[in-house]
C-alpha cells in the first residue's frame with residue numbers, strides 16, 4: 644500500500660520538479676540539517692539546566708520560555724523540508740525502515756516536549772520544588788536527550804536502508 648503510494652507520488656509533476664531541478668534537494672537538505680542543529684542545541688541547553696550544569700541563574704520556567712519556542716519553530720521547518728524531501732524521493736523515504744522508526748521516535752519526542760512545556764507552564768512542583776529537579780526527572784531528561792540523538796541517527800541512516808522497488 645505505502646509502496647504503491649510512494650511509486651505514484653514519485654510520478655507526480657511536483658515530485659518530478661523536485662527530482663529534476665538539481666539545487667532543490669541539496670538546498671532543502673541543508674535547511675533540514677540547520678534546523679536539526681537548532682533542535683539539538685535547544686534540547687541540550689534544557690537538559691544541562693535540568694542537571695544544574697548550565698543556566699543555573701534561570702528558573703525552569705525561564706529556561707523553557709527561552710528554548711522551547713526554538714524547538715517548535717525548528718520542528719515546523721523540519722516538517723516542511725522533510726515533506727519536500729519525501730515528495731522528491733518518496734520510495735527512498737516512505738518505505739524505509741529507518742524513516743519509519745524516526746517518525747515513531749519523533750512522535751514520542753513531541754509528546755515528551757509538550758508534557759515538559761505544559762508542566763513547566765503550570766508551575767508543577769516537579770520543576771519548582773528545588774533548583775535541581777529530582778533524580779527520576781533528570782533520568783527522564785537524559786532519556787529524552789538520547790531519544791533526540793536516536794532520531795538524528797535514524798535520519799542519517801535513511802540513506803543506507805533504501806529498499807529498491809524498481810521505481
Ligand code: HEM
Pocket residue numbers: 672675676679682683718721722723724725726728729732735736749791794795796797798799800801802
Ligand atoms: C518533522 C518531521 C521530519 C521529517 C518529515 C523528516 C524527513 C526526512 C527525510 C525525508 C530525510 C531524507 C533522507 C534521505 O533521503 O537520505 C531526512 C533526513 C534527515 N533527517 Fe529528517 N525529518 C524530520 C525531522 C527530523 C528531526 C527532528 C531530526 C533530528 C533531530 C532529523 C534528522 C535528520 C537527519 C540527520 C537526516 C540526514 C540528513 C542528511 O544526511 O543529509 N529529521 N529527514
